[in-house]
Amino acid sequence: MLFGHKNQTKFHVDLGDLQNEKEHLSSFLQSNLKVTVSPFGNQLTVDSENLSAEEVHRVVTKFVYHRNFNSTHWVSVKGTTVKINRFKETAKKKEKHNDKAIHQTAAESWGL
Numbered sequence: 001m002l003f004g005h006k007n008q009t010k011f012h013v014d015l016g017d018l019q020n021e022k023e024h025l026s027s028f029l030q031s032n033l034k035v036t037v038s039p040f041g042n043q044l045t046v047d048s049e050n051l052s053a054e055e056v057h058r059v060v061t062k063f064v065y066h067r068n069f070n071s072t073h074w075v076s077v078k079g080t081t082v083k084i085n086r087f088k089e090t091a092k093k094k095e096k097h098n099d100k101a102i103h104q105t106a107a108e109s110w111g112l
Helices: 017-033 053-066
Strands: 009-014 036-039 043-048 073-078 081-086
Touching: 009 053, 017 036, 017 043, 017 053, 053 073, 053 081
Parallel strands: 009 081
Antiparallel strands: 009 043, 036 043, 073 081
16 A cells, blocks of 8 residues: 555446446445445446455345346446346247147056
């Protein structure tokens, strides 16, 4: 530490389409990481001396699970940015039920 300056790292948390959860995520990060969190545009900025991006990623993932967004969202980390992403919606295939299928009898399945 030269001249008493601390190595202050800033992490950015991109909420994606969960902008209405900004206040909840901010308080969740503050209570779990014991750090200063401030809004910056459509992101949150986490100021810390001794956190890693993986620790912020872990807590944001925990938030996603606690708020039951884990079926629609996932969390990624790139550099100092942790991002909440939405799963791409895929066309769900409809199962075709064939009512005309012939079912085996017990005797047929045993080869009798």
